[in-house]
Amino acid sequence: xxxxxxxxxxxxxxxxxxxxxxxxxxxxxxxxxxxxxxxxxxxxxxxxxxxxxxxxxxxxxxxxxxxxxxxxxxxxxxxxxxxxxxxxxxxxxxxxxxxxxxxxxxxxxxxxxxxxxxxxxxxxxxxxxxxxxxxxxxxxxxxxxxxxxxxxxxxxxxxxxxxxxxxxxxxxxxxxxxxxxxxxxxxxxxxxxxxxxxxxxxxxxxxxxxxxxxxxxxxxxxxxxxxxxxxxxxxxxxxxxxxxxxxxxxxxxxxxxxxxxxxxxxxxxxxxxxxxxxxxxxxxxxxxxxxxxx
Amino acid sequence: xxxxxxxxxxxxxxxxxxxxxxxxxxxxxxxxxxxxxxxxxxxxxxxxxxxxxxxxxxxxxxxxxxxxxxxxxxxxxxxxxxxxxxxxxxxxxxxxxxxxxxxxxxxxxxxxxxxxxxxxxxxxxxxxxxxxxxxxxxxxxxxxxxxxxxxxxxxxxxxxxxxxxxxxxxxxxxxxxxxxxxxxxxxxxxxxxxxxxxxxxxxxxxxxxxxxxxxxxxxxxxxxxxxxxxxxxxxxxxxxxxxxxxxxxxxxxxxxxxxxxxxxxxxxxxxxxxxxxxxxxxxxxxxxxxxxxx
Numbered sequence: 001x002x003x004x005x006x007x008x009x010x011x012x013x014x015x016x017x018x019x020x021x022x023x024x025x026x027x028x029x030x031x032x033x034x035x036x037x038x039x040x041x042x043x044x045x046x047x048x049x050x051x052x053x054x055x056x057x058x059x060x061x062x063x064x065x066x067x068x069x070x071x072x073x074x075x076x077x078x079x080x081x082x083x084x085x086x087x088x089x090x091x092x093x094x095x096x097x098x099x100x101x102x103x104x105x106x107x108x109x110x111x112x113x114x115x116x117x118x119x120x121x122x123x124x125x126x127x128x129x130x131x132x133x134x135x136x137x138x139x140x141x142x143x144x145x146x147x148x149x150x151x152x153x154x155x156x157x158x159x160x161x162x163x164x165x166x167x168x169x170x171x172x173x174x175x176x177x178x179x180x181x182x183x184x185x186x187x188x189x190x191x192x193x194x195x196x197x198x199x200x201x202x203x204x205x206x207x208x209x210x211x212x213x214x215x216x217x218x219x220x221x222x223x224x225x226x227x228x229x230x231x232x233x234x235x236x237x238x239x240x241x242x243x244x245x246x247x248x249x250x251x252x253x254x255x256x257x258x259x260x261x262x263x264x265x266x267x268x269x270x271x272x273x274x275x276x277x278x279x280x281x282x283x284x285x286x287x288x289x290x291x292x293x294x
Numbered sequence: 295x296x297x298x299x300x301x302x303x304x305x306x307x308x309x310x311x312x313x314x315x316x317x318x319x320x321x322x323x324x325x326x327x328x329x330x331x332x333x334x335x336x337x338x339x340x341x342x343x344x345x346x347x348x349x350x351x352x353x354x355x356x357x358x359x360x361x362x363x364x365x366x367x368x369x370x371x372x373x374x375x376x377x378x379x380x381x382x383x384x385x386x387x388x389x390x391x392x393x394x395x396x397x398x399x400x401x402x403x404x405x406x407x408x409x410x411x412x413x414x415x416x417x418x419x420x421x422x423x424x425x426x427x428x429x430x431x432x433x434x435x436x437x438x439x440x441x442x443x444x445x446x447x448x449x450x451x452x453x454x455x456x457x458x459x460x461x462x463x464x465x466x467x468x469x470x471x472x473x474x475x476x477x478x479x480x481x482x483x484x485x486x487x488x489x490x491x492x493x494x495x496x497x498x499x500x501x502x503x504x505x506x507x508x509x510x511x512x513x514x515x516x517x518x519x520x521x522x523x524x525x526x527x528x529x530x531x532x533x534x535x536x537x538x539x540x541x542x543x544x545x546x547x548x549x550x551x552x553x554x555x556x557x558x559x560x561x562x563x564x565x566x567x568x569x570x571x572x573x574x575x576x577x578x579x580x581x582x583x584x585x586x587x588x
Contacts, residue, residue: 161562165530165563167527170520172466233462234457234524237452264469272453
């Protein structure tokens with residue numbers, strides 16, 4: 001039984017979220033959450049990573065030789081061959097940090113490192129609303145715009161391991177990420193009301209029925225619809241799963257998102273593709289990370 | 295020896311181009327070209343298809359039982375399961391025409407039907423400048439914008455057979471195809487000089503050194519660069535091959551195309567991906583079509 005357990009680590013710029021996961025995608029106990037303290041020096045961030053893994057192993061009384069390994073989803077860019085973090089904007093003190101090597105040495109177990117967007121997509125493909133689908137795209141709508149592609153249960157990496165890094169794509173004199181993200185919706189709102197608030201607050205105001213906030217989410221839905229059209233036209237996936245903090249506003253941007261992508265996609269794929277909210281929520285990343293070991 | 299020969303058919307809106315092809319991608323003799331006469335009734339267009347195939351078989355003294363089959367690249371949209379042409383704008387009289395069934399019945403040999411953009415990409419991947427590459431994207435720049443994706447020597451179809459139909463993607467208040475196409479460059483030129491000429495003439499004027507024509511191709515290069523960025527960011531391919539009549543202007547749009555996609559793509563894939571002009575030229579489509587049989 002214990003040989004079918006892996007540790008999944010969702011390494012974020014704010015939090016590290018870790019759990020022991022069975023090969024069926026069940027989390028044992030509940031995930032451990034530790035602050036990343038990404039602004040502090042390398043040794044402290046590294047120790048936070050080690051500490052979070054150690055806590056799960058000790059709590060669940062797992063010896064590292066009893067687990068399949070440790071899977072880690074990390075912000076990119078990464079060198080996937082060596083499992084090294086390159087100049088990740090959210091983890092600056094871990095610039096050029098050999099994550100895979102260091103964790104493997106510390107815990108004497110196989111370690112797998114993957115881009116966080118890919119882990120989200122893999123988690124949803126294996127255990128979430130992409131289960132049974134052949135081509136799954138995951139989009140994480142948060143501070144930035146993450147993306148991952150899973151084909152037949154495996155992460156699609158492309159030629160250099162950078163497939164699905166769509167955030168940088170030119171869009172309306174800007175880039176996808178500047179518009180289809182928390183920052184983007186905050187800017188849309190600011191243009192309407194000349195007030196700087198964050199995406200979470202724009203959602204709160206929409207829930208209260210404020211017109212400018214409701215309109216902002218509609219406009220966001222239009223832009224997201226264009227991003228979906230771009231993905232569907234090139235990849236023709238079975239399902240696109242939306243995660244990240246911004247996906248909480250789903251009901252407020254859904255209608256415009258749907259209308260827009262349908263206008264810009266052929267009827268056959270438009271009728272086939274499912275656009276769903278993440279089923280696994282904040283666990284998708286660590287479940288996908290654990291799935292790297294199975 | 296003869297069991298390694300297939301017939302490749304490039305069925306276009308203007309011409310039908312057919313040849314016998316060896317499994318090494320060698321054309322036996324030279325291709326037969328026949329006018330499609332797409333504006334005429336179904337029976338005439340059908341007869342032109344039959345006639346062009348018959349001519350190659352007779353000229354090369356091939357019995358249909360000696361060949362592997364007939365591969366046909368056709369304008370889309372297609373129903374790939376049945377090999378039926380749906381409402382293809384360039385072949386209106388063949389609306390709902392069961393191409394695969396009709397050709398198979400006429401010649402009593404296996405018939406394979408595929409989207410023309412995919413055939414172009416497959417031809418270049420198997421026998422052209424994509425040889426040896428794992429992820430190949432083909433772009434045909436002509437009246438419209440065609441695209442095909444080949445992964446590990448096979449056409450990537452997506453979930454509904456419509457992958458790579460990027461022409462419809464929203465771009466600058468229009469669609470990719472309206473800007474990155476012959477029509478697009480003609481419009482760019484018209485905005486500069488208030489004269490309506492076609493893309494071929496814009497190229498002729500650029501060759502003569504006319505400033506407005508040279509500037510038009512540079513602007514075209516900028517837009518094409520954005521399309522490349524979109525493809526590279528999502529798919530991270532090894533190579534993108536440019537074909538179609540507009541690719542003849544390669545030297546006039548190349549520089550701006552390069553600068554633009556490099557600005558909008560991460561350094562790793564930007565340095566890895568090759569952007570090449572088609573090596574097979576007007577034979578790429580029929581070679582890819584023949585390759586469907588191998």
